[in-house]
Amino acid sequence: MNDNQTTAAPVEGNALVPASGDGQVLPASLAAGPDTFENPGLPPHIHRAADIDPAAAKRAERQVATMFGISMLGALIFVVAYFAIRDEATFFLPGVGKTSTQNVVLGLSLGVSILFIGLGAVHWAKTLMSDEEVVEERHAQASSPEARADAVTVVSDGVESTGLTRRPVLKYSLGGALGLFALPLGLQIAGSLGPVTVGELKETLWDPENNGGKPIRLMRDPEMTPIKLEDVTNGSVFHVMPETLQHSIDERKHVLEGKAKAAVILIRLDPNDIKVQKARDWGVDGVVAYSKICTHVGCAVGLYEQQTHHLLCPCHQSTFDLTEDCKVIFGPAKRALPQLKITVDDEGYLVAPEGFAEAVGPSFWERKR
Amino acid sequence: MSATYQPRHASELRDGDRAAEQRQADQKPLGGIAGWVDDRTGAAKGTSHLLKKVFPDHWSFMLGEIAMYSMIVCLLTGVFLTFWFVPSASQVVYDGSYVPLQGIVVSDAYRSTLAISFDIRGGLLIRQIHHWAALIFVVAVFVHMARVFFTGAFRKPREINWVFGTILSLLAAIEGFAGYSLPDDLLSGTGIRAMNGFVQSAPVIGSYLSYFIFGGAFPGESIIPRLYSVHVLLIPAILVALFTAHILLVFVHKHTQYPGPGRTNNNVVGYPFMPVYIAKAGGFFFIVFGVIALVSAVVTINPIWAYGPYDPSPVTAGSQPDWYMGFADGALRLVPGWLEFESWGGFTWSMNIFPFSLILLPAMWTLIGVYPFVEKWVTGDNREHHLLDRPRNAPTRTAIGVAGIVMYAVLMFAAGNDLMAIKLHLSINDITNALRLLFFIGPPIAFWITKRICLSLQRADRQKVLHGRETGTIWRHADGRFEEIHAPLTPMERWPLVQHEVAEPFQLTHEVDANGVARPAARKDRLRAKFSHFYFRDRVPTVTPSELEAVHHAPEALEGHGKAHEEAREPEAIEPAGRP
Numbered sequence: 001m002n003d004n005q006t007t008a009a010p011v012e013g014n015a016l017v018p019a020s021g022d023g024q025v026l027p028a029s030l031a032a033g034p035d036t037f038e039n040p041g042l043p044p045h046i047h048r049a050a051d052i053d054p055a056a057a058k059r060a061e062r063q064v065a066t067m068f069g070i071s072m073l074g075a076l077i078f079v080v081a082y083f084a085i086r087d088e089a090t091f092f093l094p095g096v097g098k099t100s101t102q103n104v105v106l107g108l109s110l111g112v113s114i115l116f117i118g119l120g121a122v123h124w125a126k127t128l129m130s131d132e133e134v135v136e137e138r139h140a141q142a143s144s145p146e147a148r149a150d151a152v153t154v155v156s157d158g159v160e161s162t163g164l165t166r167r168p169v170l171k172y173s174l175g176g177a178l179g180l181f182a183l184p185l186g187l188q189i190a191g192s193l194g195p196v197t198v199g200e201l202k203e204t205l206w207d208p209e210n211n212g213g214k215p216i217r218l219m220r221d222p223e224m225t226p227i228k229l230e231d232v233t234n235g236s237v238f239h240v241m242p243e244t245l246q247h248s249i250d251e252r253k254h255v256l257e258g259k260a261k262a263a264v265i266l267i268r269l270d271p272n273d274i275k276v277q278k279a280r281d282w283g284v285d286g287v288v289a290y291s292k293i294c295t296h297v298g299c300a301v302g303l304y305e306q307q308t309h310h311l312l313c314p315c316h317q318s319t320f321d322l323t324e325d326c327k328v329i330f331g332p333a334k335r336a337l338p339q340l341k342i343t344v345d346d347e348g349y350l351v352a353p354e355g356f357a358e359a360v361g362p363s364f365w366e367r368k369r
Numbered sequence: 370m371s372a373t374y375q376p377r378h379a380s381e382l383r384d385g386d387r388a389a390e391q392r393q394a395d396q397k398p399l400g401g402i403a404g405w406v407d408d409r410t411g412a413a414k415g416t417s418h419l420l421k422k423v424f425p426d427h428w429s430f431m432l433g434e435i436a437m438y439s440m441i442v443c444l445l446t447g448v449f450l451t452f453w454f455v456p457s458a459s460q461v462v463y464d465g466s467y468v469p470l471q472g473i474v475v476s477d478a479y480r481s482t483l484a485i486s487f488d489i490r491g492g493l494l495i496r497q498i499h500h501w502a503a504l505i506f507v508v509a510v511f512v513h514m515a516r517v518f519f520t521g522a523f524r525k526p527r528e529i530n531w532v533f534g535t536i537l538s539l540l541a542a543i544e545g546f547a548g549y550s551l552p553d554d555l556l557s558g559t560g561i562r563a564m565n566g567f568v569q570s571a572p573v574i575g576s577y578l579s580y581f582i583f584g585g586a587f588p589g590e591s592i593i594p595r596l597y598s599v600h601v602l603l604i605p606a607i608l609v610a611l612f613t614a615h616i617l618l619v620f621v622h623k624h625t626q627y628p629g630p631g632r633t634n635n636n637v638v639g640y641p642f643m644p645v646y647i648a649k650a651g652g653f654f655f656i657v658f659g660v661i662a663l664v665s666a667v668v669t670i671n672p673i674w675a676y677g678p679y680d681p682s683p684v685t686a687g688s689q690p691d692w693y694m695g696f697a698d699g700a701l702r703l704v705p706g707w708l709e710f711e712s713w714g715g716f717t718w719s720m721n722i723f724p725f726s727l728i729l730l731p732a733m734w735t736l737i738g739v740y741p742f743v744e745k746w747v748t749g750d751n752r753e754h755h756l757l758d759r760p761r762n763a764p765t766r767t768a769i770g771v772a773g774i775v776m777y778a779v780l781m782f783a784a785g786n787d788l789m790a791i792k793l794h795l796s797i798n799d800i801t802n803a804l805r806l807l808f809f810i811g812p813p814i815a816f817w818i819t820k821r822i823c824l825s826l827q828r829a830d831r832q833k834v835l836h837g838r839e840t841g842t843i844w845r846h847a848d849g850r851f852e853e854i855h856a857p858l859t860p861m862e863r864w865p866l867v868q869h870e871v872a873e874p875f876q877l878t879h880e881v882d883a884n885g886v887a888r889p890a891a892r893k894d895r896l897r898a899k900f901s902h903f904y905f906r907d908r909v910p911t912v913t914p915s916e917l918e919a920v921h922h923a924p925e926a927l928e929g930h931g932k933a934h935e936e937a938r939e940p941e942a943i944e945p946a947g948r949p
Contacts, residue, residue, distance in 0.1 A: 035913040035914060035915050036867075036911075036913060036914070037860075037863065037864065037867045037868070037912075037913075037914055039630065039631065039632075039633060039864060039868070040630045040631075040860035040861055040863075040864050041630060041631045042630060042631030042638065043630050043631070043861050082490060082491065087466070087487075087488075087490060088466070093667065096667055096668070096669075099667075099669070100493065102490065102491075103493045103494050103497070103666065104666050104667060105666075106491050106494050106666070107494045107497070107498075107662055107663065107665050107666020107667070108663060108666045108667075110494065110662045110666075111659045111660070111661075111662035111663035111665075111666055112659070112663075113659075114655050114658045114659035114662055115655065115656060115658075115659025115660060115662075115663065116655075116659070117652070117655040117659075118652040118653060118654065118655030118656035118657075118658075118659055119652070119655075119656060120652070121648045121649070121651060121652025121655065122648065122649055122652040122653065122656065124648055124652075125644070125645050125648035125649045125652065126649075129644050129645050129648060130640075130645065131640070131645075133638050133639060133640065134423045134638075134639065134640060134641050135423070135631075135636050135637070135638050136421075136422070136423040136623065136636065136637045137635060137636055138623055138634070138635050138636060138637060138755055140753065141526040141621075141622065141753060190581070193581040193582070193584065194580040194581040194582070194583065194584040194585050194591070195580060195584075195585050196577060196580065197580070197585070198576035198577055198579075198580055200586055201569075201576055201586075221682055222680075222682075239682060239683075241682070252460050252474070254586075255460070255474075256588050256679070256680065256681060257585075257586040257587065257588065257589060259680065259681045259682050260562075260586070260587050260588060260681035261586075263681060263682040292682065293681070296566065296701075296706075296721075296722070297562070297563040297565075297566025297567060297570075297701070297722060297726075298562050298563065298565060298566040298587075298681075299559055299562060299563060299685075299688070300559075300681060300682055300683060300684055300685075302683070302684030303684060303686060314684060314685055314686045314687065314688050314787065315559065315563060315685075315688050315698075316563075316698070316701050316702045317702055317786060317787060317797055317801065318706065319798075328706050330798050330801075331702070331706060331801075332701055332702060332703075332704045332705065332706050332721050332722070333706050333721075334706040334707065334708075334709035334719075334721055335709070361566075362565070362566035362569050362570065362719075362722075363569065363570060363709060363717045363719040363722070364569040364570070364575050364576045364579075364717065364719075365571075365572055365573055365574075365575050365576060365716055365717055366576065366715075366716065366717075367717050368711060368715040368716070368717060369714075369715045369716070
């Protein structure tokens with residue numbers, strides 16, 4: 001018979017039977033009876049060359065020892081190279097390019113010294129160690145019924161001894177204590193991980209109150225120099241930060257946090273190409289400024305296609321159309337990039353008088369509230 | 370391991386019973402250090418039991434070993450890296466030996482990673498080994514998982530180990546993400562930026578969650594040290610603990626084996642741990658480590674000096690995460706933006722992000738984790754299985770697996786849609802739309818094709834058993850006819866092709882009980898019968914000895930025999946064997 005089956009398959013619920021069955025709850029192969037092939041048993045053992053030929057065994061021994069020898073050589077080369085090769089040495093490695101000599105030599109020698117231990121050991125096992133197959137019997141995973149009964153007795157006796165079943169006050173008070181003890185720990189970590197000042201998500205360094213209520217100059221990033229209107233030629237792109245960021249830079253505090261919300265891209269188009277009146281009004285002579293933080297998950301939208309006036313986010317390919325007030329025309333973002341209203345101050349520099357009219361960057365639950 | 374240990378009652382000691390202790394002292398001890406240890410631990414018994422353990426041989430069993438060993442390489446090199454890496458986001462001016470970045474304000478994490486790469490001798494090598502080992506670790510985990518799935522090794526009694534493995538694979542991916550984010554370079558910083566976007570997209574609590582994780586506004590100075598403690602302490606601790614449990618269960622269950630002559634469900638045929646597997650598996654550790662070192666020597670991975678320090682403003686075209694996070698990134702690229710909406714009250718529901726970022730990973734891994742229980746419910750099979758399935762013999766399972774892989778692959782390729790557009794000079798919009806379509810139609814097509822291939826392979830096995838293997842010898846008959854000679858299989862060759870059982874779908878026999886009242890369980894049974902039908906509707910019966918006998922004696926008799934079975938109905942392509 002086919003001894004691949006340990007036991008008959010018990011089928012739960014007697015309303016289901018194998019399709020070909022006659023109500024008998026058995027898998028087809030067992031129900032079919034003796035008409036199955038018999039396991040022919042383990043094939044005869046075939047001896048390896050090294051088992052029967054001492055010369056082959058000797059050869060295998062030499063091969064293994066050679067591999068271990070190569071490993072030792074690798075380790076020694078590593079030690080020598082560690083001291084002998086200058087840190088800044090480079091060389092040309094075909095297929096890779098100019099690369100650090102030290103890294104390559106150390107890596108190759110380390111790799112060889114480790115790899116050949118492995119190759120030697122495996123070759124040893126495959127040629128010289130016994131390859132007589134061994135059989136181990138399996139036993140059902142479950143404990144014997146006696147052992148199970150014993151375990152149940154131990155547990156129930158123990159529970160009985162604690163009096164948990166007879167003294168409900170103990171049960172409920174223990175449950176309460178165990179239920180509550182995690183609360184202080186949980187509160188500590190949840191409560192202290194960070195501030196709850198999420199209202200900041202709607203603020204940027206462009207808000208005039210960061211500059212005493214005065215308009216904020218647009219500065220080149222990262223030079224932090226102001227931009228004159230006439231500097232912005234048709235089709236040119238400026239990566240812009242607010243003047244107010246200088247304060248953070250000087251103090252080396254919250255620079256990246258400031259940049260993460262304030263990054264702006266400034267582009268000049270032919271005013272006639274801008275199809276939305278508001279977009280034209282918020283710019284100056286076709287110079288428009290938009291938040292550079294993607295409204296999807298917040299990458300910098302910095303790929304500008306001059307011909308089509310499209311802005312593309314390199315992370316998830318949301319595409320914004322500059323001529324249509326940066327509306328999304330493709331990709332996973334939903335909302336247009338917020339526009340920054342700009343004008344020109346007395347000295348001819350571009351300034352932002354009002355800050356953003358809405359929260360910049362990725363969506364969050366309360367952004368419209 | 371025979372007798373159950375029975376503790377005696379302590380009062381025996383009060384009676385002055387010292388006999389047991391005396392006996393211990395009289396025994397002749399083992400020699401040397403082993404004896405010293407055994408005197409104190411009694412380890413000899415367990416050791417001999419362990420060393421005699423038998424493991425079956427198969428190349429596919431090495432996949433899990435690759436995962437295990439690359440994890441050990443990660444742990445080892447990771448400890449090295451902690452000696453030089455500074456997990457701090459404080460801003461410093463770079464003054465190391467990499468000239469292009471000198472004088473630039475960077476984070477201490479980035480500065481120290483540059484120091485490891487340029488100023489600490491051999492540091493770059495260790496960093497590269499760490500990164501390559503991590504990549505190989507996750508690949509090996511996933512491929513090992515696929516092997517376990519397709520061979521049905523997750524069946525009873527190994528469901529717990531499947532769940533452990535599922536959790537391990539999720540942790541491996543998260544551990545990798547935390548790790549490659551630590552150097553605080555432009556690429557990984559952009560990854561954290563996106564992660565912040567995912568977190569913010571959570572309904573109601575998103576902004577608070579983001580502020581808690583980052584300790585305030587993004588990026589802040591907390592995320593690097595926090596990711597560091599997650600990467601070097603929290604996840605490795607869970608990984609190592611679960612991995613230990615995973616391996617212990619392999620020992621407890623004894624390894625599965627492929628069907629073959631002499632191999633049954635009740636035995637395991639192979640080689641003992643001592644010495645063969647100590648040499649082979651131990652040697653394999655060195656092979657894995659050595660190959661990783663060789664790759665790290667010549668192929669640069671994650672050249673953070675070329676990316677520059679993280680800054681939220683610069684552009685990073687061609688931003689791809691490490692490969693195992695690719696599918697999640699790809700999912701986000703395929704989702705259309707119109708799924709985001711605002712509800713009454715002015716709340717923003719980012720349904721273009723939230724379900725495909727924060728929910729995607731747990732959902733996907735839950736589906737993987739529950740699969741054994743779903744299949745068990747469908748088959749109703751409560752037996753222990755230690756013999757592996759050949760994937761072709763479980764066509765529906767294999768097809769489900771391939772469909773899942775195709776779905777995963779579509780998402781992973783989607784993460785490279787920009788690179789494909791550039792390299793292939795195609796429109797990124799067309800590529801994205803094509804992948805969107807493929808996400809829906811790819812898996813069903815893959816399912817159907819895989820299932821047909823499996824059934825065809827089974828039919829080929831049947832023909833091989835019935836008519837023997839093709840010898841390549843052509844005979845010319847007296848009447849000018851040519852025929853290829855088929856040699857009958859030996860019992861040894863035949864056994865792997867006929868040993869499996871072919872499950873049949875359940876049928877619902879009655880929907881009402883004996884009194885004619887509708888059974889409450891009927892609906893559940895109906896569903897189960899449907900699933901069972903889905904799984905086992907198409908099947909190829911195994912050859913029985915009487916069938917083989919019939920072919921040998923009267924080849925034409927087979928025609929009628931096969932008609933009973935849906936899949937056996939197709940004409941046999943090869944002429945019956947036999948000498949002219």
